[in-house]
Amino acid sequence: xxxxxxxxxxxxxxxxxxxxxxxxxxxxxxxxxxxxxxxxxxxxxxxxxxxxxxxxxxxxxxxxxxxxxxxxxxxxxxxxxxxxxxxxxxxxxxxxxxxxxxxxxxxxxxxxxxxxxxxxxxxxxxxxxxxxxxxxxxxxxxxxxxxxxxxxxxxxxxxxxxxxxxxxxxxxxxxxxxxxxxxxxxxxxxxxxxxxxxxxxxxxxxxxxxxxxxxxxxxxxxxxxxxxxxxxxxxxxxxxxxxxxxxxxxxxxxxxxxxxxxxxxxxxxxxxxxxxxxxxxxxxxxxxxxxxxxxxxxxxxxxxxxxxxxxxxxxxxxxxxxxxxxxxxxxxxxxxxxxxxxxxxxxxxxxxxxxxxxxxxxxxxxxxxxxxxxxxxxxxxxxxxxxxxxxxxxxxxxxxxxxxxxxxxxxxxxxxxxxxxxxxxxxxxxxxxxxxxxxxxxxxxxxxxxxxxxxxxxxxxxxxxxxxxxxxxxxxxxxxxxxxxxxxxxxxxxxxxxxxxxxxxxxxxxxxxxxxxxxxxxxxxxxxxxxxxxxxxxxxxxxxxxxxxxxxxxxxxxxxxxxxxxxxxxxxxxxxxxxxxxxxxxxxxxxxxxxxxxxxxxxxxxxxxxxxxxxxxxxxxxxxx
Numbered sequence: 001x002x003x004x005x006x007x008x009x010x011x012x013x014x015x016x017x018x019x020x021x022x023x024x025x026x027x028x029x030x031x032x033x034x035x036x037x038x039x040x041x042x043x044x045x046x047x048x049x050x051x052x053x054x055x056x057x058x059x060x061x062x063x064x065x066x067x068x069x070x071x072x073x074x075x076x077x078x079x080x081x082x083x084x085x086x087x088x089x090x091x092x093x094x095x096x097x098x099x100x101x102x103x104x105x106x107x108x109x110x111x112x113x114x115x116x117x118x119x120x121x122x123x124x125x126x127x128x129x130x131x132x133x134x135x136x137x138x139x140x141x142x143x144x145x146x147x148x149x150x151x152x153x154x155x156x157x158x159x160x161x162x163x164x165x166x167x168x169x170x171x172x173x174x175x176x177x178x179x180x181x182x183x184x185x186x187x188x189x190x191x192x193x194x195x196x197x198x199x200x201x202x203x204x205x206x207x208x209x210x211x212x213x214x215x216x217x218x219x220x221x222x223x224x225x226x227x228x229x230x231x232x233x234x235x236x237x238x239x240x241x242x243x244x245x246x247x248x249x250x251x252x253x254x255x256x257x258x259x260x261x262x263x264x265x266x267x268x269x270x271x272x273x274x275x276x277x278x279x280x281x282x283x284x285x286x287x288x289x290x291x292x293x294x295x296x297x298x299x300x301x302x303x304x305x306x307x308x309x310x311x312x313x314x315x316x317x318x319x320x321x322x323x324x325x326x327x328x329x330x331x332x333x334x335x336x337x338x339x340x341x342x343x344x345x346x347x348x349x350x351x352x353x354x355x356x357x358x359x360x361x362x363x364x365x366x367x368x369x370x371x372x373x374x375x376x377x378x379x380x381x382x383x384x385x386x387x388x389x390x391x392x393x394x395x396x397x398x399x400x401x402x403x404x405x406x407x408x409x410x411x412x413x414x415x416x417x418x419x420x421x422x423x424x425x426x427x428x429x430x431x432x433x434x435x436x437x438x439x440x441x442x443x444x445x446x447x448x449x450x451x452x453x454x455x456x457x458x459x460x461x462x463x464x465x466x467x468x469x470x471x472x473x474x475x476x477x478x479x480x481x482x483x484x485x486x487x488x489x490x491x492x493x494x495x496x497x498x499x500x501x502x503x504x505x506x507x508x509x510x511x512x513x514x515x516x517x518x519x520x521x522x523x524x525x526x527x528x529x530x531x532x533x534x535x536x537x538x539x540x541x542x543x544x545x546x547x548x549x550x551x552x553x554x555x556x557x558x559x560x561x562x563x564x565x566x567x568x569x570x571x572x573x574x575x576x577x578x579x580x581x582x583x584x585x586x587x588x589x590x591x592x593x594x595x596x597x598x599x600x601x602x603x604x605x606x607x608x609x610x611x612x613x614x615x616x617x618x619x620x621x622x623x624x625x
């Protein structure tokens with residue numbers, strides 16, 4: 001795992017060193033640079049050594065001196081690709097470097113290389129002979145990649161902050177990006193909160209022609225559900241067996257490491273399954289599992305995680321958090337976040353990564369299981385929402401929603417009042433907007449109070465609406481799965497996990513995002529994922545032979561923190577007041593209502609803090625004219 005940075009055009013050695021220094025936390029084991037005066041191209045690399053500790057240094061050149069690579073990630077099928085490339089005549093200098101496989105893979109397959117990769121990656125290849133720069137990002141966007149364009153400069157990096165360290169960076173804030181942030185709680189690709197700065201979307205690659213300066217981007221893969229309806233109930237046992245085999249294979253692939261490795265363990269099915277499958281490959285006592293817990297019972301999973309570890313036999317460590325200490329970390333973590341994120345589970349993710357990094361360098365995770373197998377609460381709301389939407393007229397709905405606002409406000413994790421208010425908020429809009437508004441910090445109606453000229457709803461949620469329309473004819477479950485896998489997973493969950501881990505120089509590997517496992521999920525009909533109110537239906541049956549009996553029966557508990565209660569004690573801060581085109585009055589009112597206990601604005605206020613923190617460490621913000 002590493003950090004990469006580079007640019008073509010104006011600038012020099014001081015710029016690439018400043019950019020690379022900004023991502024030093026992503027790679028504490030080494031730094032290196034390459035500059036080509038003839039093309040004004042500069043590469044910088046920070047290394048977190050995981051595979052081929054001696055031979056994996058970067059920037060790396062091919063044997064002919066024509067291709068130069070900097071890379072962040074892991075390629076889990078690099079051994080198979082290496083064998084195929086050797087058969088085709090390529091000569092490797094390293095014994096098992098996945099970095100070198102990328103070099104010769106590009107030489108053999110060109111821009112089709114990313115389609116062959118099973119892993120997480122963001123890389124840049126300088127093709128000196130063809131005078132091109134090639135960038136690529138993995139299918140789901142586990143590894144970040146940003147780029148910035150202006151006349152005379154094209155720059156890219158693993159994190160936004162690195163781009164801002166180039167002396168010619170002068171991008172103003174993007175009002176569209178900021179509005180989408182408050183609408184989603186994250187910024188969907190390719191948007192960022194800067195004009196002229198883009199996130200390369202997941203499953204995409206980019207080619208820069210160094211002669212003409214032309215940039216071409218292409219989407220080489222996108223998650224789309226294409227259910228095979230011939231897979232009915234009679235096939236359930238066989239499908240469960242196939243799923244279990246694919247899952248164990250995915251875990252096996254992610255155990256490759258030349259440094260200490262462990263895994264995150266919560267009280268849920270996904271991480272327990274990762275532990276159980278790992279125990280089929282490695283003696284259980286040699287497996288290191290890690291958990292953090294809170295003393296607030298509705299947020300704590302440490303007892304359940306401990307029981308799982310004891311049943312399987314891993315060497316388990318847990319850290320019980322003092323909430324005051326955890327809360328004190330909020331300003332520090334948000335200031336290092338780089339891009340605003342309205343997901344409060346960033347803090348426990350950071351703390352878990354920090355605790356885990358004291359013992360290992362790599363950790364396996366269960367991320368992706370909820371998105372692929374319908375694990376979230378909104379899946380249980382879909383059928384009731386459909387009935388409500390068709391039967392309850394608008395005037396009556398407004399009255400019901402008003403009554404719901406009178407419910408006592410709880411600060412519990414996913415309390416009943418929170419769920420009711422969230423559900424009714426989403427049902428104030430068409431079905432295409434249910435999922436984003438159920439998850440959003442701010443509903444479209446409130447955006448009018450925050451921004452003087454808010455985006456039309458069709459533009460505000462253009463990504464979610466497009467996905468919904470593309471899924472026409474599919475079930476509500478499948479359309480919702482496509483929302484979570486294409487938007488929420490890459491731009492919230494994976495962004496959070498990447499930053500939380502890399503702030504602590506820890507690599508996290510998502511087992512569920514294995515190519516073969518994902519392809520199986522894409523063709524699986526919805527009734528195998530959500531059936532009669534049960535989430536992760538087939539997954540639980542597939543993994544049952546691996547798990548202690550009590551694990552599959554545990555209700556899902558999100559990985560969060562008591563942010564609603566904490567925000568009542570935090571001094572209010574109003575980042576929006578500093579942004580032209582935004583009103584601080586609406587946010588001030590939300591702070592006051594929340595602190596008094598009369599309302600629950602946890603997601604809006606956390607997003608407010610996150611934006612403030614992200615802007616604090618970057619150039620003085622200004623809004624695009």
